[in-house]
Amino acid sequence: MSAVIEGRSGPWEMVIGLEVHAQVVSRAKLFSGAATDFGAEPNTQVSMVDAAMPGMLPVINRACVEQAVRTGLGLKAEINPVSVFDRKNYFYPDLPAGYQISQYGRPLVGKGRVLLDLPDGATREVGITRLHLEQDAGKSLHDQHPAKTYVDLNRSGVALMEIVSEPDLRSSEEAGLYLRKLRSILRYLGTCDGNMEQGSLRCDINVSVRRPGEAYRTRCEVKNVNSIRFVQQAIDYEARRQVEVYEGGGTVGQETRLFDSGRGATRPMRTKEHAHDYRYFPDPDLVPLVLSEEFIAGLREGLPELPDEKKARFVGAYGLPPYDAGVLVADQETAAFFETVAKGRDAKQAANWVMGDFFAALNRTGRTIDDPPVSAAALGRLIDLVADGTVSGRIAKEVFEAMVETGKEAAAIVEEKGLRQVSDTGAIEAAVDRVIAANPGQVALFKAGNPKVLGWLVGQVMKATGGKANPKMVNEILRQKMGA
Amino acid sequence: MAAAALTGLGLAGARDGLRAKRFSARELAQAHLAAMETGRALNAFITETPERALAAADRSDARIARGEARPLEGLPIAIKDLFCTKGVLTTAGSHILEGFAPPYESTVTANLWRDGAVMLGKTNLDEFAMGSSNMTSAYGAVANPWRRTGDNRPLVPGGSSGGSAAAVAARLALGATGTDTGGSIRQPAAFCGIVGLKPTYGRCSRFGIVAFASSLDQAGPLARSVRDCALLLRSMAGFDPRDSTSVERPVPDYEAALTGGIRGLKVGIPREYRVEGMAAEIEEIWGRGVAWLKAAGAEIREIALPHTRYALPTYYIIAPAEASSNLARYDGVRYGLRVPAESLEEMYERTRGAGFGKEVRRRILIGTYVLSAGYYDAYYLKAQRVRALIARDFAEAFREVDAVLAPTAPSAAFAQGEKMDDPVQMYLNDVFTVPTSLAGLPGISVPAGLSAEGLPLGLQVIGRPFDEETVLRAAGVLEAAAGFDHRPSFLASS
Numbered sequence: 001m002s003a004v005i006e007g008r009s010g011p012w013e014m015v016i017g018l019e020v021h022a023q024v025v026s027r028a029k030l031f032s033g034a035a036t037d038f039g040a041e042p043n044t045q046v047s048m049v050d051a052a053m054p055g056m057l058p059v060i061n062r063a064c065v066e067q068a069v070r071t072g073l074g075l076k077a078e079i080n081p082v083s084v085f086d087r088k089n090y091f092y093p094d095l096p097a098g099y100q101i102s103q104y105g106r107p108l109v110g111k112g113r114v115l116l117d118l119p120d121g122a123t124r125e126v127g128i129t130r131l132h133l134e135q136d137a138g139k140s141l142h143d144q145h146p147a148k149t150y151v152d153l154n155r156s157g158v159a160l161m162e163i164v165s166e167p168d169l170r171s172s173e174e175a176g177l178y179l180r181k182l183r184s185i186l187r188y189l190g191t192c193d194g195n196m197e198q199g200s201l202r203c204d205i206n207v208s209v210r211r212p213g214e215a216y217r218t219r220c221e222v223k224n225v226n227s228i229r230f231v232q233q234a235i236d237y238e239a240r241r242q243v244e245v246y247e248g249g250g251t252v253g254q255e256t257r258l259f260d261s262g263r264g265a266t267r268p269m270r271t272k273e274h275a276h277d278y279r280y281f282p283d284p285d286l287v288p289l290v291l292s293e294e295f296i297a298g299l300r301e302g303l304p305e306l307p308d309e310k311k312a313r314f315v316g317a318y319g320l321p322p323y324d325a326g327v328l329v330a331d332q333e334t335a336a337f338f339e340t341v342a343k344g345r346d347a348k349q350a351a352n353w354v355m356g357d358f359f360a361a362l363n364r365t366g367r368t369i370d371d372p373p374v375s376a377a378a379l380g381r382l383i384d385l386v387a388d389g390t391v392s393g394r395i396a397k398e399v400f401e402a403m404v405e406t407g408k409e410a411a412a413i414v415e416e417k418g419l420r421q422v423s424d425t426g427a428i429e430a431a432v433d434r435v436i437a438a439n440p441g442q443v444a445l446f447k448a449g450n451p452k453v454l455g456w457l458v459g460q461v462m463k464a465t466g467g468k469a470n471p472k473m474v475n476e477i478l479r480q481k482m483g484a
Numbered sequence: 485m486a487a488a489a490l491t492g493l494g495l496a497g498a499r500d501g502l503r504a505k506r507f508s509a510r511e512l513a514q515a516h517l518a519a520m521e522t523g524r525a526l527n528a529f530i531t532e533t534p535e536r537a538l539a540a541a542d543r544s545d546a547r548i549a550r551g552e553a554r555p556l557e558g559l560p561i562a563i564k565d566l567f568c569t570k571g572v573l574t575t576a577g578s579h580i581l582e583g584f585a586p587p588y589e590s591t592v593t594a595n596l597w598r599d600g601a602v603m604l605g606k607t608n609l610d611e612f613a614m615g616s617s618n619m620t621s622a623y624g625a626v627a628n629p630w631r632r633t634g635d636n637r638p639l640v641p642g643g644s645s646g647g648s649a650a651a652v653a654a655r656l657a658l659g660a661t662g663t664d665t666g667g668s669i670r671q672p673a674a675f676c677g678i679v680g681l682k683p684t685y686g687r688c689s690r691f692g693i694v695a696f697a698s699s700l701d702q703a704g705p706l707a708r709s710v711r712d713c714a715l716l717l718r719s720m721a722g723f724d725p726r727d728s729t730s731v732e733r734p735v736p737d738y739e740a741a742l743t744g745g746i747r748g749l750k751v752g753i754p755r756e757y758r759v760e761g762m763a764a765e766i767e768e769i770w771g772r773g774v775a776w777l778k779a780a781g782a783e784i785r786e787i788a789l790p791h792t793r794y795a796l797p798t799y800y801i802i803a804p805a806e807a808s809s810n811l812a813r814y815d816g817v818r819y820g821l822r823v824p825a826e827s828l829e830e831m832y833e834r835t836r837g838a839g840f841g842k843e844v845r846r847r848i849l850i851g852t853y854v855l856s857a858g859y860y861d862a863y864y865l866k867a868q869r870v871r872a873l874i875a876r877d878f879a880e881a882f883r884e885v886d887a888v889l890a891p892t893a894p895s896a897a898f899a900q901g902e903k904m905d906d907p908v909q910m911y912l913n914d915v916f917t918v919p920t921s922l923a924g925l926p927g928i929s930v931p932a933g934l935s936a937e938g939l940p941l942g943l944q945v946i947g948r949p950f951d952e953e954t955v956l957r958a959a960g961v962l963e964a965a966a967g968f969d970h971r972p973s974f975l976a977s978s
Binding site: 048051052053054055056057058059060087089091093096097098099149151277279280281284285286287 | 567695698699728817832856
């Protein structure tokens with residue numbers, strides 16, 4: 001999926017790495033007992049530690065460490081038995097202590113990987129460089145007063161996982177696939193809700209371009225982009241910008257840029273915005289975080305089946321094409337929905353129904369998998385009606401739409417609307433006879449060896465029976481009567 | 485019982501007197517509050533809390549009457565103004581915390597109140613505990629209750645726990661809390677002729693103590709006897725889940741360790757502590773200490789602490805580095821002083837420029853410098869390595885000996901204003917106390933005699949990690965042998 005930019009002087013390749021900040025799902029903050037609920041009144045979820053009152057000390061929240069380790073395991077990464085928290089020092093009103101506690105030299109999680117599911121069913125591995133735990137800052141509110149800035153510390157101290165990828169991505173599409181897959185894994189694990197609108201998942205992008213086969217060139221960092229679409233726009237804009245700089249005879253300098261979603265463009269940050277010397281040093285208020293093998297093993301045992309494993313199982317056990325399996329496992333609820341539908345039934349039929357009519361109905365009604373217009377059990381019973389010949393596949397689609405509309409059971413709709421498939425040979429024969437009699441020309445064509453006419457004739461019989469005739473039987477009886 | 489007799493008691497004596505109902509906790513508190521009034525010229529207190537003291541004393545009297553006395557029931561003590569005390573002004577000796585009354589209590593003081601102690605007030609200190617003279621306090625210098633013979637110039641009480649040391653020496657309080665980062669309990673104890681104990685790093689919780697240098701700061705007691713320090717430490721110490729660096733191990737009955745028996749105790753004399761230019765009388769008192777311990781049955785051995793001479797430069801990199809970060813929170817945004825300005829940067833600059841004194845600003849600059857990109861490895865990282873070597877020196881020595889005996893400070897108290905123009909001269913005060921702090925070891929200073937000018941001189945006993953008991957036991961022997969019963973020139977009359 002690598003996208004080549006055709007410049008005036010030849011092709012250019014994009015090199016992309018992402019740093020994702022994922023808010024840890026936990027009741028309390030990383031180093032304090034304050035709550036983490038989204039949307040609370042400003043400054044109502046702030047402990048003395050979060051406000052950096054004199055003499056307050058951080059104490060690590062075990063639940064946050066567990067979540068980060070589980071995430072590391074989900075990314076098939078090395079878990080470092082000893083990691084260290086450092087202070088990153090800078091002044092800003094929404095950073096009460098004047099430093100952020102982060103992990104600089106010795107992160108909790110080392111090298112791992114994420115598999116991208118490509119549209120052709122193939123996969124591609126993207127390396128994870130590291131994952132570390134750090135505190136979020138508070139929020140500066142500039143729109144509350146004409147001259148003053150207000151500070152909301154509710155987010156101050158909330159645990160974030162910074163997940164850094166290798167520069168393995170080669171197009172904005174791949175970056176999108178990576179973010180979706182990463183979000184899927186986080187949601188499976190329940191370690192981050194992945195909600196980009198609420199800021200639970202934010203992204204810094206490193207982009208450079210190079211001639212294919214060349215060593216890496218200088219990269220620019222685009223900070224704090226908060227939707228997958230914007231990430232992709234920012235990458236495409238930034239890569240083109242760099243190509244134009246090089247082709248205009250210039251050089252790209254290492255810099256930090258911001259994405260302006262209104263203009264769809266990146267712009268350099270003011271120097272003051274990033275001219276920090278963070279003066280990292282180990283936080284003397286905290287001891288190194290030491291994890292025992294048993295602790296890690298216990299978390300490993302408690303991991304759920306993750307998307308890649310589930311996908312492999314769907315391909316193996318249900319015989320689904322890898323791409324379909326990939327779509328169905330993208331989120332846990334969809335996968336579970338599918339498995340309920342497929343249980344004891346033809347899995348391919350189940351997959352077709354879920355990915356086809358059911359997904360369409362979700363989109364159309366704006367409902368979600370947690371609140372579906374048709375339950376998995378009800379959809380399963382509809383499929384059963386097709387399997388046992390009660391309704392045809394075509395009628396089943398009609399029944400499904402009625403189910404979406406009314407919420408009624410498939411069987412009830414079939415009865416109410418009299419949609420039961422006609423498998424009575426006599427009735428079908430009579431209809432076939434009428435169609436043959438009415439269309440001598442078409443029958444002659446068929447007899448002269450044009451098989452395509454058969455389909456048309458079947459259609460006429462179906463029409464005559466209001467679609468209820470068993471199409472297989474219609475087909476057979478037509479052939480018989482026309483002496484084929 | 486006469487008020488002067490009450491303030492002259494030790495903690496242990498007052499405890500016994502209260503239990504025997506020879507006087508009430510209210511009488512004891514009143515005697516000390518009156519003494520504090522007569523002692524105001526010393527400037528030992530930043531905040532006095534008489535109403536609170538009397539209310540607490542009354543509650544203590546009620547408990548004593550019910551036969552429910554706790555270990556420190558009704559004993560009036562002073563609290564260094566670095567400990568956060570709920571609803572009571574807490575300044576750290578700095579303008580930047582102007583008007584700050586914390587809505588929470590430090591663990592150490594909470595432990596003391598849990599055991600029945602009565603707070604008299606908050607004592608003066610060097611600003612943010614940065615100093616060895618108490619001259620850097622935004623609330624003015626503290627005067628040492630001692631004067632040189634025939635010389636009435638005020639002397640410094642040492643620092644940074646100078647207010648606590650002066651208050652205890654002048655009989656304004658039975659005991660006091662201090663904090664020690666590089667000598668801030670032991671050096672003022674020596675200068676004021678009292679006992680001061682810095683426990684092992686991690687023995688007392690740092691929760692609620694305004695931080696100076698987190699990896700070094702440790703709370704400890706100041707009192708007029710080794711036994712009194714043992715009593716206070718037992719209440720102050722203990723594991724605290726709110727301080728990740730506090731250590732989970734039981735708190736022994738330190739008073740019970742004062743057996744007086746040190747026969748066979750191996751005591752090391754570090755040859756590197758014979759520093760150039762050390763006053764002859766310091767060397768002499770050290771020699772006397774050796775003789776006392778020997779006479780009590782201790783085995784004296786010369787030991788090597790080869791990295792001693794790197795201790796001061798190491799300390800003056802690590803402590804300012806941590807301080808520069810710890811003090812970043814005083815930014816005028818949430819509490820304490822704010823000097824308004826048009827822009828954010830200007831508000832920061834004006835607030836911190838006005839709120840911090842010269843010594844604090846100096847250390848913030850040093851600390852910021854040594855942590856900066858390009859200097860970190862050469863300064864901070866190297867200092868951490870040297871710190872590990874200094875700790876290793878002690879660890880190796882403690883394979884041979886059970887305790888180390890050294891002077892507490894290289895001189896007796898000096899006059900207010902002396903050594904102020906050369907910070908390095910001031911920093912040299914800590915030459916014997918800083919290595920122990922860097923190694924995180926317990927150390928105690930005991931008054932051992934008077935200088936030629938009539939000023940107290942202290943001896944220091946250093947022990948293994950968490951072996952405060954041996955330290956106290958050896959200190960008790962020195963105390964008994966020295967029989968230090970000299971009185972400062974100023975004694976509060978109440």
